Amino acid sequence: MANDVIVETRNLTKIYRDFWGRQKKVALRALNLEIYRGEIFGLLGPNGSGKTTTIKLLLGLLFPNEGEALVFGEPATQVKKNERIGYLPEESYLYRFLNAEETLDFYGRLFDLPADQRRQRAQKLIDMVGLSQDKRRILKEYSKGMRQRIGLAQALINDPDLVILDEPTSGLDPIGTRWMKDLILDLRKEGKTVIMCSHRLEDVQDVCDRIAILNEGELQELGKVDVLLEDANRVEMRASGLRLNDELRRDLDEVLQRYGGKLEFIGHPTTTLEDLFLRIVKESKEHPGRRYLPPKEGEDKKTDDGEKPIGSPFAKEGADAEG
Amino acid sequence: MFAVLVIEREPLTWAQLPGMVQLWIEGTGVYAMAGLVLVVLFRALRPANAPLCSAPIWKATLFLGSVSLLLLAAAGVLYAADSTSENRSWVFRSGCIGAITAVLLPILENLFSLRWRRIWALAIISFKEAIRRKVLWVFSALALVFLFASWYLPYTPQYQLRSYVNTVYRAMTPLLIVVAGLLAAFSIPADLRHQTMHTIVTKPVERFEIVLGRCLGYILLMTLVQFVITAFSLVYVARGVDPAAAEESYKARVPVFGELTVERAKSVGREWGYRKYITAETGNRAFWVFHELPDFSKRNSVRCEFEFDIFRTTKGVQGRGIYCTFVFETPRWNSKRLNDYNIDREWLSANLSAREADVRAQSERERWFPETLQRRLRLIQTIQAFRAQTEKRETSDRDQLALANALADEYGRYELRSKEVRDYHTLFIDAPGRLFAKKGDETSDRPPLFVIVRCESPTQYLGVAEHDLYLLADERSFEVNFFKGAIGLWLRICLVITVAIALSTYLTGVISFLVTMMLYLAGLTANFIQSVAEGTIQGGGPLESALRLAKQVNPLVPLDQTPTTRLFLGVDEVFRFVMRLFLNVIPDVERHDLTNYVANGFDIPVGQLVVDNVMPLVGYLIGWMVVGFYLLKSREIAA
Numbered sequence: 001m002a003n004d005v006i007v008e009t010r011n012l013t014k015i016y017r018d019f020w021g022r023q024k025k026v027a028l029r030a031l032n033l034e035i036y037r038g039e040i041f042g043l044l045g046p047n048g049s050g051k052t053t054t055i056k057l058l059l060g061l062l063f064p065n066e067g068e069a070l071v072f073g074e075p076a077t078q079v080k081k082n083e084r085i086g087y088l089p090e091e092s093y094l095y096r097f098l099n100a101e102e103t104l105d106f107y108g109r110l111f112d113l114p115a116d117q118r119r120q121r122a123q124k125l126i127d128m129v130g131l132s133q134d135k136r137r138i139l140k141e142y143s144k145g146m147r148q149r150i151g152l153a154q155a156l157i158n159d160p161d162l163v164i165l166d167e168p169t170s171g172l173d174p175i176g177t178r179w180m181k182d183l184i185l186d187l188r189k190e191g192k193t194v195i196m197c198s199h200r201l202e203d204v205q206d207v208c209d210r211i212a213i214l215n216e217g218e219l220q221e222l223g224k225v226d227v228l229l230e231d232a233n234r235v236e237m238r239a240s241g242l243r244l245n246d247e248l249r250r251d252l253d254e255v256l257q258r259y260g261g262k263l264e265f266i267g268h269p270t271t272t273l274e275d276l277f278l279r280i281v282k283e284s285k286e287h288p289g290r291r292y293l294p295p296k297e298g299e300d301k302k303t304d305d306g307e308k309p310i311g312s313p314f315a316k317e318g319a320d321a322e323g
Numbered sequence: 324m325f326a327v328l329v330i331e332r333e334p335l336t337w338a339q340l341p342g343m344v345q346l347w348i349e350g351t352g353v354y355a356m357a358g359l360v361l362v363v364l365f366r367a368l369r370p371a372n373a374p375l376c377s378a379p380i381w382k383a384t385l386f387l388g389s390v391s392l393l394l395l396a397a398a399g400v401l402y403a404a405d406s407t408s409e410n411r412s413w414v415f416r417s418g419c420i421g422a423i424t425a426v427l428l429p430i431l432e433n434l435f436s437l438r439w440r441r442i443w444a445l446a447i448i449s450f451k452e453a454i455r456r457k458v459l460w461v462f463s464a465l466a467l468v469f470l471f472a473s474w475y476l477p478y479t480p481q482y483q484l485r486s487y488v489n490t491v492y493r494a495m496t497p498l499l500i501v502v503a504g505l506l507a508a509f510s511i512p513a514d515l516r517h518q519t520m521h522t523i524v525t526k527p528v529e530r531f532e533i534v535l536g537r538c539l540g541y542i543l544l545m546t547l548v549q550f551v552i553t554a555f556s557l558v559y560v561a562r563g564v565d566p567a568a569a570e571e572s573y574k575a576r577v578p579v580f581g582e583l584t585v586e587r588a589k590s591v592g593r594e595w596g597y598r599k600y601i602t603a604e605t606g607n608r609a610f611w612v613f614h615e616l617p618d619f620s621k622r623n624s625v626r627c628e629f630e631f632d633i634f635r636t637t638k639g640v641q642g643r644g645i646y647c648t649f650v651f652e653t654p655r656w657n658s659k660r661l662n663d664y665n666i667d668r669e670w671l672s673a674n675l676s677a678r679e680a681d682v683r684a685q686s687e688r689e690r691w692f693p694e695t696l697q698r699r700l701r702l703i704q705t706i707q708a709f710r711a712q713t714e715k716r717e718t719s720d721r722d723q724l725a726l727a728n729a730l731a732d733e734y735g736r737y738e739l740r741s742k743e744v745r746d747y748h749t750l751f752i753d754a755p756g757r758l759f760a761k762k763g764d765e766t767s768d769r770p771p772l773f774v775i776v777r778c779e780s781p782t783q784y785l786g787v788a789e790h791d792l793y794l795l796a797d798e799r800s801f802e803v804n805f806f807k808g809a810i811g812l813w814l815r816i817c818l819v820i821t822v823a824i825a826l827s828t829y830l831t832g833v834i835s836f837l838v839t840m841m842l843y844l845a846g847l848t849a850n851f852i853q854s855v856a857e858g859t860i861q862g863g864g865p866l867e868s869a870l871r872l873a874k875q876v877n878p879l880v881p882l883d884q885t886p887t888t889r890l891f892l893g894v895d896e897v898f899r900f901v902m903r904l905f906l907n908v909i910p911d912v913e914r915h916d917l918t919n920y921v922a923n924g925f926d927i928p929v930g931q932l933v934v935d936n937v938m939p940l941v942g943y944l945i946g947w948m949v950v951g952f953y954l955l956k957s958r959e960i961a962a
């Protein structure tokens with residue numbers, strides 16, 4: 001299963017030219033990639049490094065100057081391959097005068113789906129992306145995140161085998177981001193192949209099996225995420241049920257020195273802002289009507305409990321096993 | 324009363340269709356070849372390209388294209404060698420057919436991948452977009468016309484209907500055309516700019532489906548709009564027109580036209596040669612030959628309407644027209660019987676009451692030849708039968724009509740003398756229906772009817788044109804005809820939409836719109852440009868005229884056949900061919916103007932709509948569709 005090649009690029013090169021054929025920009029230089037069935041593949045790189053260009057080449061929106069892009073074993077310029085592809089553009093380029101239902105119906109028609117199937121899938125997808133409340137509102141009134149959600153629903157209307165996502169998490173709040181990441185993982189569970197590009201590294205790190213790093217149109221790094229990120233010279237450990245003190249530090253240092261290592265850092269972990277945010281929103285849902293109260297005058301902003309984050313009046317109740 | 328149908332150009336007929344198809348093939352073939360060469364060159368120069376079709380089809384296209392190119396080159400060589408050779412046109416034509424086929428092959432292959440559901444979805448999108456963006460509010464501008472136009476329109480009954488119809492059509496036309504052009508020209512460029520196109524072409528949508536869907540959507544939308552506007556206009560015209568005017572022209576005549584011959588036409592040095600003139604001189608007459616007639620044999624009378632121009636050399640009597648003789652002759656008429664006809668006619672006119680005639684006939688029994696008696700008894704019988712049949716209809720000219728019918732039945736001829744003809748007024752004669760009676764003795768190879776017109780008033784000239792006189796086969800509903808007239812405008816809308824969309828697959832919205840409108844305007848003057856290009860002007864093409872100038876040869880004198888003149892004339896013919904090609908790009912918009920028919924109360928024949936309107940338009944638009952296909956297919960959507 002893992003060795004089925006879904007996407008293959010050979011020596012793929014794209015040079016943007018103006019009308020007279022003069023060279024404007026080499027956006028992609030001799031890219032060689034293979035993407036396998038059932039994996040989540042991440043394209044990484046700074047702005048303008050050629051991520052979107054690569055994706056557009058895979059979709060046949062652009063034609064390569066050299067080399068070729070094969071999708072499902074066929075040239076990317078073939079229209080037929082689109083039947084098995086779902087694509088979420090960088091910004092969701094949808095008709096703003098349609099509402100969510102009409103949008104999904106329209107794209108369903110483009111897949112030549114019969115009416116009952118269109119209705120069924122649209123219903124399911126709207127529920128899945130959480131837009132049931134707003135499905136009759138036109139997209140012009142949607143916020144960026146809502147558009148991203150309907151864009152994703154649109155990309156899944158044909159139950160695709162290959163899903164291509166350009167910046168899937170852009171414009172989404174942390175909950176949306178988490179939801180999107182879970183969804184991408186679910187897609188993999190269903191046996192679909194996902195290609196995504198992003199410069200939010202933590203997103204890529206969380207979901208991708210393999211990544212390619214592009215810079216200035218050239219492939220810099222390619223491989224499995226865990227292998228790439230593994231730092232073989234360092235060891236990390238985590239322990240619970242005790243507080244840090246000098247004695248412990250000394251003992252640990254001693255043990256490490258015995259094995260030829262050196263203690264670099266020891267301390268209490270801080271939770272991520274993401275986790276904090278998620279917890280706050282969750283608690284606010286559980287306790288509607290609560291709101292943040294500014295600390296009383298003269299009161300020190302720091303709470304005595306060092307582990308508790310600042311500015312969360314109801315954090316005390318929720319301080320359980322998180323982190 | 325002002326109902327003359329001035330047709331500057333004869334509408335095409337089914338019989339001319341093969342010739343038109345041939346012209347189309349020759350005109351389109353050269354473009355197809357040029358287009359194919361361009362496509363191949365373009366693709367050779369630009370490495371970044373998508374295939375236009377599957378590899379085998381593309382090979383076939385290239386092969387067929389090269390063969391056609393050779394054929395066309397051969398035709399050129401043949402032409403240079405001997406410009407009169409018959410072979411060259413044959414070789415040329417096959418080259419053209421080959422080129423057209425080569426260009427169409429990729430499209431034909433693509434047709435198999437098209438899905439109606441996708442085209443329909445794209446059409447609906449265009450439709451919804453226009454409605455939700457509230458584009459159609461523009462048409463409220465028409466309300467102004469409806470509200471205020473009647474202040475400026477003339478009241479005189481003979482002009483009223485005409486100006487009403489003309490006004491509403493003139494108000495509708497530019498508005499509909501411009502809105503259709505704007506909608507169509509900006510649709511695909513807007514899709515590209517907002518990148519909504521990206522989402523569409525990454526679905527299994529054929530690029531050609533986008534062109535077709537957009538065309539269909541806007542055509543549907545404009546059809547709906549036009550239908551509503553036309554219905555409103557019709558109500559406006561129907562309510563605004565005064566009853567007297569309605570009586571004259573609020574109908575749709577179905578005319579039967581004949582072919583006009585004018586014997587010894589006079590020149591009065593007037594107008595643009597549309598009419599020919601006759602005087603009272605002997606042998607100076609106009610006659611119409613009717614080659615085909617509907618079945619009139621069951622009718623009591625058949626109305627013949629006419630409207631002539633009078634050119635006066637003397638003042639005549641104020642307010643009076645001039646006098647003419649009209650003769651209707653069928654194949655049953657035998658000119659040897661002219662004497663009998665005249666005598667019988669006199670005799671019957673003198674004894675108009677049939678009973679009286681009967682009594683006279685009885686008393687004169689002995690004095691007449693037996694065959695005269697037989698004949699007159701027959702005539703009297705016919706008159707009585709006619710009277711019995713039309714008992715209830717008590718009209719003043721019933722007796723006259725009975726007499727005319729009896730004579731027509733007997734002789735196959737009807738003559739009306741001293742009919743007063745007025746300038747530019749539609750007048751009529753009721754020809755007797757028995758003229759067209761089937762008696763089984765007519766020789767079938769002669770045309771069924773001649774109508775001869777002579778001028779009786781000396782020193783006056785009577786101007787006639789082919790469409791000035793016609794038989795009225797039927798009168799149909801004005802309302803239906805009003806909508807038929809709207810089809811002309813509808814076809815123009817289709818034209819503008821298709822051209823604008825085809826252009827906008829490559830050009831920006833503004834440019835597409837401007838080019839479309841320029842083509843449209845050029846089309847309005849196409850007739851003029853065409854006459855220049857087709858060498859109907861005297862003095863020949865540019866080189867010939869230059870030669871004549873240099874040699875100081877009068878345009879009417881033929882040039883002597885030196886090699887130089889031959890070369891020059893050859894180059895001129897090539898020039899004319901190039902001009903004709905250039906003209907092929909310009910839409911023949913004027914063709915689709917049917918207002919004249921509606922305004923003057925003439926029915927628009929359905930057959931004519933098909934042959935003279937729909938088919939030329941289809942021929943023209945095929946080219947633009949092909950352009951749209953190739954441009955969008957070879958375009959990088961995201962570049």
Ligand SMILES: Nc1ncnc2c1ncn2[C@@H]1O[C@H](COP(=O)(O)OP(=O)(O)OP(=O)(O)O)[C@@H](O)[C@H]1O
Binds near residue numbers: 016050051052
């Ligand atoms: N249509 C175009 N014409 C000319 N140059 C272009 C075009 N599209 C992209 N480029 C150039 O190609 C390079 C790669 O662009 P691309 O959009 O692939 O970057 P990206 O990796 O997606 O960046 P980002 O993270 O900002 O989305 C850039 O330098 C860009 O300026």
Ligand SMILES: [Mg+2]
Binds near residue numbers: 051052053
């Ligand atoms: Mg990008």
